[in-house]
Amino acid sequence: MSAPSQAALVTGGSSGIGLAVAGALLARGYAVTVLGRDSGKLGKAVDHLGHEWGRGAAPEVHGVVADVAEAGSARAAVAAHAEHWGRLDVLVNSAGVLAAGPLDSYSEQTVAEVLDIDLRATITFSQAALPYLRKAARDRGRSLIANIASISGKRADAGFSLYCAAKFGVVGFTAALHQELAGEGVAACAICPGVVDTPMADWARGWMPRSSMLRPDDVAEAVVRVAEMPAGHVPAELVL
Numbered sequence: 001m002s003a004p005s006q007a008a009l010v011t012g013g014s015s016g017i018g019l020a021v022a023g024a025l026l027a028r029g030y031a032v033t034v035l036g037r038d039s040g041k042l043g044k045a046v047d048h049l050g051h052e053w054g055r056g057a058a059p060e061v062h063g064v065v066a067d068v069a070e071a072g073s074a075r076a077a078v079a080a081h082a083e084h085w086g087r088l089d090v091l092v093n094s095a096g097v098l099a100a101g102p103l104d105s106y107s108e109q110t111v112a113e114v115l116d117i118d119l120r121a122t123i124t125f126s127q128a129a130l131p132y133l134r135k136a137a138r139d140r141g142r143s144l145i146a147n148i149a150s151i152s153g154k155r156a157d158a159g160f161s162l163y164c165a166a167k168f169g170v171v172g173f174t175a176a177l178h179q180e181l182a183g184e185g186v187a188a189c190a191i192c193p194g195v196v197d198t199p200m201a202d203w204a205r206g207w208m209p210r211s212s213m214l215r216p217d218d219v220a221e222a223v224v225r226v227a228e229m230p231a232g233h234v235p236a237e238l239v240l
Contacts, residue, residue, distance in 0.1 A: 218240060
């Protein structure tokens with residue numbers, strides 16, 4: 001297989017925002033690796049993306065089963081992507097989970113899961129991808145880390161202390177990384193949407209009409225827009 005001209009890796013790519021982002025990047029000519037921890041769900045997502053966006057005999061999409069909460073998953077997944085496509089231009093950290101309720105309702109397992117998936121994996125995948133992104137920036141003048149955060153990373157709400165802690169962390173991490181990588185051609189941007197119409201938003205359906213929610217495609221369009229900006233023009237955060 002010849003190396004593509006540009007390639008992206010999307011965590012949490014088997015559903016919701018991640019799946020929409022993968023489709024939008026495929027539509028813009030990226031070869032894409034999608035990650036998911038459920039092999040059956042991931043296989044369906046790869047089939048869907050290949051059917052919708054495959055070009056020629058071989059669809060430009062590759063699936064890797066990975067649980068981003070597991071230690072070592074970032075290095076293994078990024079290596080699998082690099083072996084398959086030969087390059088990495090865009091990393092999208094989209095895997096996420098939500099916990100809602102008063103602070104004393106969270107078990108230690110829930111605290112660990114939310115922080116591991118929403119925050120720690122964002123950091124470890126960025127670490128693992130950085131050598132490849134730096135090479136892409138040297139070759140093409142730009143590359144991107146897009147971290148799907150949340151408006152809950154900008155605004156605190158009662159009943160969401162754990163989720164806010166994780167997403168505030170993502171926003172802060174991305175802002176610091178944005179400064180750290182300035183001048184290297186590698187941009188970092190935290191995408192901060194409001195309520196998005198995915199199963200994660202089921203808690204809001206009793207009071208928020210679906211028409212008032214963002215669509216996964218809205219977030220995907222924001223990622224593509226940032227990916228096409230010159231690296232020096234990419235903002236540290238983008239609130240939707």
